[in-house]
Amino acid sequence: MPTVNELLFDELTAHAVDLQQYSEGVIRRMISLLNRADADLAAELAAALERMPADSFTVERLERLLGSVRELNAAAYASVSEALSGELQAFAAYEAGYQVNLYQSAIPAPVLVRYSIASVAPAQVYSAAMSRPFQGRLLKEWASHIEAERMTKIRNAIRIGYVEGKTASEIVRGIRGTKAAGYADGLLQRPRRDLMAVVQTAIGHTASVARDHFIDSNRDLIKAEVWRSTLDTKTSEPCRIRDGLKYDAQTHKPIGHKVQWLAGPGRIHWNCRSTSTPVTKSWRELGIPIDEISPSERASMDxxxxxxTTFASWLQRQSAARQDQVLGPERGRLIREGGLKLPDLYSSSGRYLTLEELHERDAASFARIAA
Incomplete structure (x- = not known):
């Protein structure tokens, strides 16, 4: 029978994986909103440039002609910001409820009689997440920053284009990109990547705030947090060095080491995938008389x-269904039946190999063995 802390570790690790998949869906929705707006922006940009032949180009005239483009750009990010705020508000409510339900399911009944699980108001989590900066800015400030940066890039690209003698259509194509490449080869691709980083970090930030508020509200039950990083080829050095380290649940002071908590898991850097798992107090530390708790409950509440453990070893001992959920059915099967380890599924740049690439790598290995 797993202990309470082992059960919490397993479920929160699985939840962290689910949140990564959830964040990818949110990113796709936000980028889709931006892409729809980009079609209108490109059309307006083309119309503005057609009204300004190269021989009449001046910076002042360009600024006047770009007025409608600026308005479309601002409207696009306002739409994305509003949609993301709504998404995060719903997510904060979900996370607040998830923490309560998990602990109520994991903690033995005799402990819950003395220490009921305190819930956290979703509105409180959302408000705290929106008012607490991540990576130096509030969420609304990040939206404004990316919007302004994108407009600056558009303006500079137009100026350079005119200097280089490009046509209006060539300038617009360089800014938006080509349909054949899914518009990923244009100047607007960089702001998309910036937005993706903001969305993923905002979700990790909100999850961390929900976790912080829940732990603070249940300080009588939880004594420490353990930093958990997804250890693969994409793991950053700040997260790798903190993986498995223990911190005081209230002060986040290091326990048994000197590595500082800093901003905490989920927000220590852009796109942080780290999380934390709790260490609950033992039944002795909770002051529960021995005759009120069974031997099995005493053992579980240790x-x-x-x-x-590592993410890879955790994944290795999960059910086939959960492995398939995390990796996909084919990769899950290869882990179970093909003798592959988790690092074998990654390229040197840290992305998952496609199945074709994986088969090519295996074929090369088999050829070396046969030789």
């Missing part, structure tokens, strides 16, 4: 940190 207050110990789960044995050191």
């Amino acid at each position: 207050g110990q940190v789960p044995a050191e």
